[in-house]
Amino acid sequence: GAVVSQHPSWVICKSGTSVKIECRSLDFQATTMFWYRQFPKQSLMLMATSNEGSKATYEQGVEKDKFLINHASLTLSTLTVTSAHPEDSSFYICSAARDSPRGPQHFGDGTRLSIL
């Protein structure tokens, strides 16, 4: 089946650090990838939709300068949390759409980010 790899799985760092999270589709090309954020015991919140070769589409309330998304190839999208602060601590998870943006989404295992 389709596999999406997300790295790293756990990050602990100091306030002010920038953190990059990678999302790779290992065995298929993904023209569209999605980045989600999840707080404890809450549902997934879409942050942005990432399209290969074009600018990401951010959801309302998500700062594009804070959460930089790059989708440079059909198999890799990155999310960089710039100058992270404790309130950015959360679970970040990506997904990739295999056949079309409206098709099944395949999820990474997520990244747990803790900012001290």
Add this chain to the structure above:
Amino acid sequence: KNEVEQSPQNLTAQEGEFITINCSYSVGISALHWLQQHPGGGIVSLFMLSSGKKKHGRLIATINIQEKHSSLHITASHPRDSAVYICAVSPFEGAQKLVFGQGTRLTINP
């Protein structure tokens, strides 16, 4: 009111019991997804369906488009089925993003 509502929010059962999780939605959709989120956070896509019924092992998903309702059933439940089950829809209108229910936390005791 959320566009996607799941019930129950929490469910605890004994091993072997038949489990049903319900999902109702209020928008027109092109597809409905059932996802399973493990305690570690990873998410697995269980089903994507737009009509009728699908079965995979002990899992069965049904959808009634007219009633805007879907159910996920687990037969012969096992402690390893313990997870959060999330219903999500792909609306007809707007962008390709999914709209999520709040999830159902299932605990199966041995």
